[in-house]
Amino acid sequence: MNKNKENKPVTMRDVAQEVGVSVATVSRALRNPEVVSEALKSKIAAAIESLGYLPDPAARALASTRSDVIAVILPSISNNVFAAVMDGIYSAVEGTRYSVQLGYSRYAPLSEENLIRLFLRQRPAGMIVTGIDQTDAAQALLADAGCPVVQVMETGPAPHDLMIGFSHYDAARAATAHLIEQGYRNPGFLGARMDPRTQRRLHGFRDELRARGIDEGRRVHTTTRPSSVTLGGHLLAELLGVAPETDAIFCINDDIALGAMFEAQRRNLRIPDELGICGFNDMEMMGAAEPPITSVRTFRREMGEGAVQLILDALAGDVPEAGKVVDLGFQIMPRRSTMRGR
Amino acid sequence: MNKNKENKPVTMRDVAQEVGVSVATVSRALRNPEVVSEALKSKIAAAIESLGYLPDPAARALASTRSDVIAVILPSISNNVFAAVMDGIYSAVEGTRYSVQLGYSRYAPLSEENLIRLFLRQRPAGMIVTGIDQTDAAQALLADAGCPVVQVMETGPAPHDLMIGFSHYDAARAATAHLIEQGYRNPGFLGARMDPRTQRRLHGFRDELRARGIDEGRRVHTTTRPSSVTLGGHLLAELLGVAPETDAIFCINDDIALGAMFEAQRRNLRIPDELGICGFNDMEMMGAAEPPITSVRTFRREMGEGAVQLILDALAGDVPEAGKVVDLGFQIMPRRSTMRGR
DNA sequence: TTGACGAATGTAACCGCTTACATTACCCCT
DNA sequence: AGGGGTAATGTAAGCGGTTACATTCGTCAA
Numbered sequence: 001m002n003k004n005k006e007n008k009p010v011t012m013r014d015v016a017q018e019v020g021v022s023v024a025t026v027s028r029a030l031r032n033p034e035v036v037s038e039a040l041k042s043k044i045a046a047a048i049e050s051l052g053y054l055p056d057p058a059a060r061a062l063a064s065t066r067s068d069v070i071a072v073i074l075p076s077i078s079n080n081v082f083a084a085v086m087d088g089i090y091s092a093v094e095g096t097r098y099s100v101q102l103g104y105s106r107y108a109p110l111s112e113e114n115l116i117r118l119f120l121r122q123r124p125a126g127m128i129v130t131g132i133d134q135t136d137a138a139q140a141l142l143a144d145a146g147c148p149v150v151q152v153m154e155t156g157p158a159p160h161d162l163m164i165g166f167s168h169y170d171a172a173r174a175a176t177a178h179l180i181e182q183g184y185r186n187p188g189f190l191g192a193r194m195d196p197r198t199q200r201r202l203h204g205f206r207d208e209l210r211a212r213g214i215d216e217g218r219r220v221h222t223t224t225r226p227s228s229v230t231l232g233g234h235l236l237a238e239l240l241g242v243a244p245e246t247d248a249i250f251c252i253n254d255d256i257a258l259g260a261m262f263e264a265q266r267r268n269l270r271i272p273d274e275l276g277i278c279g280f281n282d283m284e285m286m287g288a289a290e291p292p293i294t295s296v297r298t299f300r301r302e303m304g305e306g307a308v309q310l311i312l313d314a315l316a317g318d319v320p321e322a323g324k325v326v327d328l329g330f331q332i333m334p335r336r337s338t339m340r341g342r
Numbered sequence: 343m344n345k346n347k348e349n350k351p352v353t354m355r356d357v358a359q360e361v362g363v364s365v366a367t368v369s370r371a372l373r374n375p376e377v378v379s380e381a382l383k384s385k386i387a388a389a390i391e392s393l394g395y396l397p398d399p400a401a402r403a404l405a406s407t408r409s410d411v412i413a414v415i416l417p418s419i420s421n422n423v424f425a426a427v428m429d430g431i432y433s434a435v436e437g438t439r440y441s442v443q444l445g446y447s448r449y450a451p452l453s454e455e456n457l458i459r460l461f462l463r464q465r466p467a468g469m470i471v472t473g474i475d476q477t478d479a480a481q482a483l484l485a486d487a488g489c490p491v492v493q494v495m496e497t498g499p500a501p502h503d504l505m506i507g508f509s510h511y512d513a514a515r516a517a518t519a520h521l522i523e524q525g526y527r528n529p530g531f532l533g534a535r536m537d538p539r540t541q542r543r544l545h546g547f548r549d550e551l552r553a554r555g556i557d558e559g560r561r562v563h564t565t566t567r568p569s570s571v572t573l574g575g576h577l578l579a580e581l582l583g584v585a586p587e588t589d590a591i592f593c594i595n596d597d598i599a600l601g602a603m604f605e606a607q608r609r610n611l612r613i614p615d616e617l618g619i620c621g622f623n624d625m626e627m628m629g630a631a632e633p634p635i636t637s638v639r640t641f642r643r644e645m646g647e648g649a650v651q652l653i654l655d656a657l658a659g660d661v662p663e664a665g666k667v668v669d670l671g672f673q674i675m676p677r678r679s680t681m682r683g684r
Numbered sequence: 685t686t687g688a689c690g691a692a693t694g695t696a697a698c699c700g701c702t703t704a705c706a707t708t709a710c711c712c713c714t
Numbered sequence: 715a716g717g718g719g720t721a722a723t724g725t726a727a728g729c730g731g732t733t734a735c736a737t738t739c740g741t742c743a744a
Contacts, residue, residue, distance in 0.1 A: 009463065011700060022724050027702060037722060054463045058403035059700035062729045067400060077429045080422065087419045090446055102444055104432055121351065121396045229627035255627070262632035285571035285597070290604040353730060364694050369732055379692060401730035404699045 010053045018047040030055070057099075061123065068098050070311060071119035072128045075107045075195070081253070081281055081300055082130075085152060088304025089128065096312065098125055105130075107195050113138040120145060126311030132156050133196040148314035150307040153197065155327045162310045164303055164326040168197050171330040172204025175250055175278050175296050178332050180212055182340050184248035184276050188219030190235045190260060191252040192227035198252050201280070205250055219243045227252065232259020233266075240267075248276030248338065254283045257293055261337065276338040282331075292335035299328040352395045360389040372397070399441075403465065410440050412653060413461035414470045417449045417537070423595070423623055423642055424472075427494060430646025431470065438654065440467055447472075449537050455480040462487060468653030474498050475538040490656035492649040495539065497669045504652040506645055506668040510539050513672040514546030517592055517620050517638050520674050522554055524682050526590035526618050530561030532577045532602060533594040534569035540594050543622070547592055561585045569594065574601020575608075582609075590618030590680065596625045599635055603679065618680040624673075634677035641670040 016023045021040060029036045029044045036044075047053070061067035072089060074082045086102070093100055101119060105112035113135045119127065120141060126148045134142065142149050142160050154165040179187045189205050191198055202220065209216050221239040225231060232255055239246055251257035257279030261271065269275045271291055279286055282297035306326055358365045363382060371378045371386045378386075389395070403409035414431060416424045428444070435442055443461060447454035455477045461469065462483060468490045476484065484491050484502050492504040521529045531547050533540055544562065551558050563581040567573060574597055581588055593599035599621030603613065611617045613633055621628055624639035648668055 009700095013700080023701075024703080024725075025723060028723090031702075035722075040722085054459065056404070056700055057464060058400045058409060059729090060702080061400035062398070062404050062731085063700075063702040065702090065729065077425050077432065078422075080420075080425075083419050083422075083425055090419065100444070102442070117396065121398060122400065229630040233630055258627065259630050262630055265632045285600065288571040288575055288601050288604055290607045351730095355730080365731075366695075366733075367693060370693085373732075377692075382692085398730055401699090402732080404701085405730075405732040407699065407732095 009056070010051045012053070012055070014051055015044065015047045015053050018051060019043050065123055067122050067124055069101045069122055069124045070098050070126045070128065070308065071101045071103070071122065071124040073103045073105055073112055073115050073119070074130050075105050075112075077104055080283055081298075084300035085304040085307075088301035088306075089308055090304075091301075092305040092308035092312075098308075098312075107193070109133065109135045109138070113141070116141050123147070125315060126150070126308075128152055128307045128311070131197060132159075148311045150310050152303050152307045154200075155325055159323060159325050162307075162314065162324050162326075164306045164310060164328060166298060166328050166330050168200040169204040169207075171280070171296050171298070172201035172250070173208040174330070174332055175280070176205045176208035177212075178294070178334065179248045179250060179276055179278060179338060180208070180214070182248075182272075182276060182334075182338050184338075184340065185214070186217070186219060186243075186245045187214075187248040187250060187276075188221065188239050188243060188246040189216075189252075190232065190239060190249050190256050191220075191222035192225055192231055192235070192256055193252070194222050194224050201252060217243055217245070219246050222252075227255050229255050229259035229262070232256035232261075233263035234259075236260040236263040247274070248278070250278050250280075252280055254279040254281050254286055254293070254295055257295065258285065258289065261289065261291075261293060272336060272338050272340045276340060278338055282333050286333070287335065289337075291337050294335045294338040295333050297331040297333050299330075302328055351398070352393045354395070354397070356393055357386065357389045357395050360393060361385050407465055409464050409466055411443045411464055411466045412440050412468045412470065412650065413443045413445070413464065413466040415445045415447055415454055415457050415461070416472050417447050417454075419446055422625055423640075426642035427646040427649075430643035430648075431650055432646075433643075434647040434650035434654075440650075440654075449535070451475065451477045451480070455483070458483050465489070467657060468492070468650075470494055470649045470653070473539060474501075490653045492652050494645050494649045496542075497667055501665060501667050504649075504656065504666050504668075506648045506652060506670060508640060508670050508672050510542040511546040511549075513622070513638050513640070514543035514592070515550040516672070516674055517622070518547045518550035519554075520636070520676065521590045521592060521618055521620060521680060522550070522556070524590075524614075524618060524676075524680050526680075526682070527556070528559070528561060528585075528587045529556075529590040529592060529618075530563065530581050530585060530588040531558075531594075532574065532581060532591050532598050533562075533564035534567055534573055534577070534598055535594070536564050536566050543594060559585055559587070561588050564594075569597050571597050571601040571604070574598035574603075575605035576601075578602040578605040589616070590620070592620050592622075594622055596621040596623050596628055596635070596637055599637065600627065600631065603631065603633075603635060614678060614680050614682045618682060620680055624675050628675070629677065631679075633679050636677045636680040637675050639673040639675050641672075644670055 012023050012026050016026045026044055029041050076082055103115040116138050124147055127145055128150045130153050132151055132154050149160050150162040152164055155167050221235055257277050261277050264271055264275050277293055279293050279295035282295035286293045286295045354365050354368050358368045368386055371383050418424055445457040458480050466489055469487055470492045472494055473496050474493055491502050494506055496507040497509050563577055599619050603619055606613055606617050619635055621635050621637035624637035628635045628637045
């Protein structure tokens with residue numbers, strides 16, 4: 001029953017009439033309960049319940065020049081990594097009065113900028129953007145967004161406002177170190193998409209090799225094509241073509257790693273003895289594969305939840321904790337695919 | 343430059359003043375271009391451009407009692423299947439004046455009902471819901487939603503309004519038939535989650551066996567747990583425990599199939615000779631696996647795109663095509679994992 | 685010439701809610 | 715008893731658009 005006789009939605013006025021008070025009082029009962037008497041509050045609550053009143057978000061946003069939406073901009077939908085972040089975001093928002101407005105930039109900074117501009121028109125309660133590689137114009141927009149802004153998926157020295165993520169560079173170095181410590185002497189790199197985040201991982205890979213005095217040779221193989229399991233197989237095949245000495249691969253993500261593993265099996269390469277494989281993100285399948293595949297665990301769901309929490313805190317917070325950076329870290333998950341022993 | 347001197351957003355009034363016309367004219371230039379003179383239209387467009395005006399969606403929604411959002415309710419984020427549908431939805435919406443409002447029901451009909459109620463408050467331009475298993479209350483809500491409603495992921499005899507999908511029952515029967523035609527005599531069924539859609543697939547599996555005079559024995563193994571690759575392995579292990587005669591499995595989705603494949607490899611079962619494996623949905627990895635895994639291809643992206651298109655058409659359409667059902671069908675993708683030959 | 689008419693634009697009410705400010709009703713003090 | 719507070723509620727002005735209706739103006743037929 002959220003329509004009245006004329007089949008029009010129940011408005012706040014209907015509730016006010018039912019109780020015999022002014023709309024202002026009903027509005028206050030909802031937004032500022034502490035200034036309304038207990039007696040009225042319970043009558044109003046009862047009327048809301050019996051009439052099935054639900055506030056009109058547009059009217060609320062217009063009148064208060066502030067909407068209850070948290071705007072989220074991610075690069076991609078189909079990428080599981082972001083799905084997990086979304087999952088965290090949604091579950092953190094659930095039960096609060098906020099809702100999520102989602103936009104996809106398709107990895108295009110310009111389209112991200114437009115989305116930011118568009119979303120800002122809604123005067124969102126908060127904003128979550130991916131990474132730190134916004135255009136200058138986008139940076140400027142975020143700078144006076146008028147709401148808490150969280151950058152997710154990375155950590156860095158100069159957050160706009162809030163930030164939660166981990167260091168792709170450090171994670172890649174750690175993974176590379178793991179390979180080397182397992183005795184692999186000629187590790188290669190398989191990269192796809194190669195957006196700024198992936199670039200930082202490549203950077204970490206290279207620096208770690210350099211630090212250990214290992215020449216990367218021709219073993220860094222990347223493409224700008226979007227990643228897929230199939231692509232992982234192709235990349236490995238190509239890499240082995242130009243650099244047959246490769247004895248291990250650090251893959252930019254788990255799809256690539258899985259595809260590379262299948263390709264290795266097709267070639268009857270023994271994993272981990274002849275080829276070590278390490279993925280990135282540690283999706284659920286990595287531990288279930290045969291052999292189980294080493295990966296770098298990242299806390300994607302937690303990133304989403306944490307981002308929302310940062311916004312909620314900033315919104316509630318008497319002390320706005322601007323400039324806060326949360327480093328969720330990462331965790332190398334060593335599995336059979338790199339367990340060569342020495 | 344979408345803020346004026348006082349750092350307030352540029353409103354329609356600013357545009358009107360710039361051009362020297364009333365706000366009404368600006369509004370009409372945007373909503374009803376055909377009633378405004380060419381001269382004014384171009385001056386208004388220029389002013390909008392130079393001022394960087396962007397309409398306030400809340401004000402628009404409030405005044406027109408109609409918002410430009412298409413509300414979408416899906417059961418889950420993390421499930422790749424729905425990510426693909428979303429992908430289609432977003433890409434079809436891109437470039438139109440509509441935006442997407444997304445909600446997740448977590449497979450809970452009650453929470454779906456609440457979402458529908460909530461979203462309807464926004465007077466959406468259209469609504470996309472998953473499947474046909476809404477609660478009675480939800481059905482009632484949809485019945486007078488006041489906007490086009492599309493049910494996706496299924497086909498069925500009695501759509502609410504619009505519908506686009508395929509028959510899970512038919513697809514499962516076809517997959518089962520494929521297994522039998524490949525010479526498997528004791529096919530089993532591995533199911534997870536077991537929501538209504540999955541139930542219909544199980545139904546198809548059973549009916550096909552019955553039609554062929556094959557006893558299912560104890561080879562139907564299901565759980566309500568959410569599916570995962572790991573679970574696929576467990577399910578196969580359990581199934582083989584109670585029904586060692588199983589020579590093929592029809593898996594409720596590709597994750598389960600992949601997990602089962604890994605488990606089979608762990609047990610040194612020869613695929614496809616000793617065990618045939620068929621998945622469902624035909625995600626990208628299936629063709630890349632080693633061996634490649636047979637699956638039932640479904641048109642998920644197309645479902646999302648099609649759903650939006652149906653709404654757009656209904657919105658534009660002078661002739662509302664209510665009751666339209668689009669069957670996108672499915673396609674068996676036979677691969678090595680079931681190629682036993684005779 | 686004049687009045688009817690249609691096209692183009694303006695006027696103003698309204699969408700449903702928020703909120704600054706005004707009002708009312710007590711309560712407590714002096 | 716009268717005055718100053720304070721807490722609770724009402725009044726009304728927006729928020730930024732949309733749209734029914736009014737107005738203006740040029741065109742054209744009688």
